Amino acid sequence: MLDGRIHPHRIEEVYEQSKAEVEQLCQRAGEDALVDVGITDVHPELVTLLGRLRYRTSYGQNVLKHLVETAHIAAHMAAEIGVDPMNVKRARRAFLHDIGKALTHEVEGSHALIGADLARKFGEHEDVVHAIEAHHNEVHPHSIEAVLTQAADSCSGGRPGARRGRAWRRT
Numbered sequence: 001m002l003d004g005r006i007h008p009h010r011i012e013e014v015y016e017q018s019k020a021e022v023e024q025l026c027q028r029a030g031e032d033a034l035v036d037v038g039i040t041d042v043h044p045e046l047v048t049l050l051g052r053l054r055y056r057t058s059y060g061q062n063v064l065k066h067l068v069e070t071a072h073i074a075a076h077m078a079a080e081i082g083v084d085p086m087n088v089k090r091a092r093r094a095f096l097h098d099i100g101k102a103l104t105h106e107v108e109g110s111h112a113l114i115g116a117d118l119a120r121k122f123g124e125h126e127d128v129v130h131a132i133e134a135h136h137n138e139v140h141p142h143s144i145e146a147v148l149t150q151a152a153d154s155c156s157g158g159r160p161g162a163r164r165g166r167a168w169r170r171t
Contacts (some may be wrong), residue, residue: 018114026051033064037071037095039124042124049102056101059157060164063101066156070093074145074152083144093131096124112136 030051034042036087043049053064076096100115107114116133120126131149134141141147157163 021049026054029054029064033068036068039095044148046096046099046118046122049099049118052102053098058098058101058163061157061162063098066162067095067098069156070097070149070152070168073155074148077148077152078145081144083148093128093145094152096128097135097149097153099133110136112138 027048029126030047030049034040050064050067053067054062058066071094075155096115096119098111098115099110099118100113103114103118104111107164108160110132112135116139119129119132127143127145129148130139130141130143133139134146135149135151135153140146141150
């Protein structure tokens with residue numbers, strides 16, 4: 001600093017610029033994930049929170065990719081058992097199940113209950129809220145969509161290669 005090569009003002013300027021770029025990347029990631037699963041009408045704050053999950057992992061698995069994968073798996077499972085797959089996927093049940101992980105470093109509690117509170121706050125239907133809060137059995141699931149969300153979550157997290165230490169091995 002004394003010889004003039006380090007300028008505190010420039011550091012602050014680059015910090016703010018970088019912060020804005022990351023916010024744009026998060027917003028874009030959230031929007032891209034919504035397009036991928038075919039959801040169009042989500043509260044803007046939820047889109048931002050979804051985008052944050054691009055930079056979050058759970059046991060080595062990228063959380064945003066996990067949400068997209070879980071939504072697709074739930075839709076396929078629903079179709080196989082005769083439940084409207086768009087009811088499971090478009091109604092956000094499976095897609096939003098881990099949204100609470102975007103705030104677990106800021107808010108005390110289970111990500112399922114935090115996510116349910118977020119969904120309720122931003123006007124999601126009570127069926128969506130229920131699937132979110134029930135996906136780890138903090139609340140007993142009482143709908144087929146909630147059970148499909150649990151099953152799809154388990155499939156995505158438990159598939160070979162999804163998470164660190166769960167590599168598939170031939171025996």
